[in-house]
Amino acid sequence: MTIEIEVKFLVDTNHIDSIKQQLNLYPNRYTPPVLLANHYYETADNQLRRWDMGLRIRGKNGQYEMTLKTAGQEIGGLHQRPEYNIPLTEHQLDLTLLPQEVWPADTDISALQAALSPLFSTDFRREKWVITYRESEIEVAFDQGHVGAGEQTIPLLELELELLNGKRSDLFALAAELINHGGIRLGWQSKAARGYGLAQGVGLPAIQPLMPFSVIPKASCEQGLSTLLSALIRRWQLLESHWLENEAQALPLLLQTLLAIRETFTLFGGLISRSASSEIRQRLTVIEEALQQKKPNAQSLCFSVDGVQAQLQLTELVVAQQWRQSANARQLKRLDGSFKRFCDVMLSRCAADLHALAAENLIANQAGMTLLRLDKLILSITLLSSAYPREQLEAWLAPWVLARQYFVSDQDAIRLPLPVRPLSPFWLTSNTAKDSLNG
Numbered sequence: 001m002t003i004e005i006e007v008k009f010l011v012d013t014n015h016i017d018s019i020k021q022q023l024n025l026y027p028n029r030y031t032p033p034v035l036l037a038n039h040y041y042e043t044a045d046n047q048l049r050r051w052d053m054g055l056r057i058r059g060k061n062g063q064y065e066m067t068l069k070t071a072g073q074e075i076g077g078l079h080q081r082p083e084y085n086i087p088l089t090e091h092q093l094d095l096t097l098l099p100q101e102v103w104p105a106d107t108d109i110s111a112l113q114a115a116l117s118p119l120f121s122t123d124f125r126r127e128k129w130v131i132t133y134r135e136s137e138i139e140v141a142f143d144q145g146h147v148g149a150g151e152q153t154i155p156l157l158e159l160e161l162e163l164l165n166g167k168r169s170d171l172f173a174l175a176a177e178l179i180n181h182g183g184i185r186l187g188w189q190s191k192a193a194r195g196y197g198l199a200q201g202v203g204l205p206a207i208q209p210l211m212p213f214s215v216i217p218k219a220s221c222e223q224g225l226s227t228l229l230s231a232l233i234r235r236w237q238l239l240e241s242h243w244l245e246n247e248a249q250a251l252p253l254l255l256q257t258l259l260a261i262r263e264t265f266t267l268f269g270g271l272i273s274r275s276a277s278s279e280i281r282q283r284l285t286v287i288e289e290a291l292q293q294k295k296p297n298a299q300s301l302c303f304s305v306d307g308v309q310a311q312l313q314l315t316e317l318v319v320a321q322q323w324r325q326s327a328n329a330r331q332l333k334r335l336d337g338s339f340k341r342f343c344d345v346m347l348s349r350c351a352a353d354l355h356a357l358a359a360e361n362l363i364a365n366q367a368g369m370t371l372l373r374l375d376k377l378i379l380s381i382t383l384l385s386s387a388y389p390r391e392q393l394e395a396w397l398a399p400w401v402l403a404r405q406y407f408v409s410d411q412d413a414i415r416l417p418l419p420v421r422p423l424s425p426f427w428l429t430s431n432t433a434k435d436s437l438n439g
Contacts, residue, residue, distance in 0.1 A: 015183025136166020
């Protein structure tokens with residue numbers, strides 16, 4: 001078994017030649033293009049998918065290899081998964097060659113193999129550069145081909161950076177250098193994920209309203225922060241993919257997601273230093289300004305250097321927990337503290353800020369600023385409410401979401417309508433909500 005650590009990029013067809021030229025500038029061992037034919041197998045009820053596994057046979061120059069990839073981690077464009085590679089003498093599955101411990105307990109291997117059949121294929125030409133970079137050896141694979149399921153096909157144009165040996169930080173550093181030359185964006189979906197989508201006719205995952213993200217019970221603040229940022233990166237990349245497919249509703253949700261990332265850094269401002277996120281926040285400002293221009297271009301913005309670098313930096317921040325590098329002893333202690341307790345305290349503060357905002361007399365030409373404050377508070381409450389039932393959160397927020405609709409730009413003054421009867425935030429029933437963050 002090996003642990004595959006790689007960064008995936010999707011490539012703009014107009015930059016193919018310039019990317020290859022850039023790769024040739026590094027010290028490397030080059031392998032010319034080779035045709036790889038891959039068949040992925042699955043049961044009729046998607047058993048492997050439910051186990052978060054991928055199984056394929058790859059053919060190259062008359063030789064075959066069976067690969068099983070098991071449950072791993074994907075954040076941004078960084079993919080880390082255990083994989084098992086078994087040489088085969090012919091193009092024929094043989095699950096008995098894989099270690100028994102890779103399967104869930106009591107798996108009937110013979111029955112599983114009998115139930116498997118080809119579901120989709122990925123056929124592409126791969127050329128490789130094994131690059132010596134700093135203290136590491138990194139394989140860069142450039143794949144051009146297609147994913148096919150039945151009569152349906154979609155193009156495949158990817159750049160993959162895999163750490164063969166050395167430091168993960170070197171992998172991120174090389175990726176950042178390549179991004180600076182333009183024409184690539186992080187690939188959050190694996191080839192297998194796109195193949196499953198094509199075979200099942202589902203395309204991209206549907207866009208859902210921004211709701212609390214699932215956080216493990218008894219999570220630390222650091223675990224909660226990692227969960228929030230990881231989920232927001234995925235949402236950002238999903239919305240970009242929908243926007244590139246000309247889905248207009250993705251753009252306002254994309255702006256909302258970038259604002260949610262900013263608010264996450266604000267909420268955790270007492271636990272991590274501003275220096276840990278300063279460059280990311282600067283890039284977010286550039287992206288948001290570009291998105292708010294009249295008729296922003298999806299292709300240019302989704303492949304923009306600032307946008308892709310921000311996603312990569314955000315991914316490395318989470319994966320390497322870089323906020324610890326600049327944290328003092330007090331901040332480290334808070335990061336190790338209860339995420340639920342932290343959320344209860346911050347939720348109480350947000351609720352107080354909401355009521356204070358609603359009590360203000362507002363000048364009409366300040367409505368935009370007030371609307372932004374309201375949006376930030378609603379987002380903050382949403383991000384912090386993972387420990388509470390969704391229905392309870394929606395019911396409590398409903399008057400404030402309705403209040404958002406009362407802004408009228410041509411009035412002399414505006415007042416946000418308070419609920420008919422005061423609402424007590426549902427999280428105040430928690431004893432920890434009364435505790436101070438400094439306690």
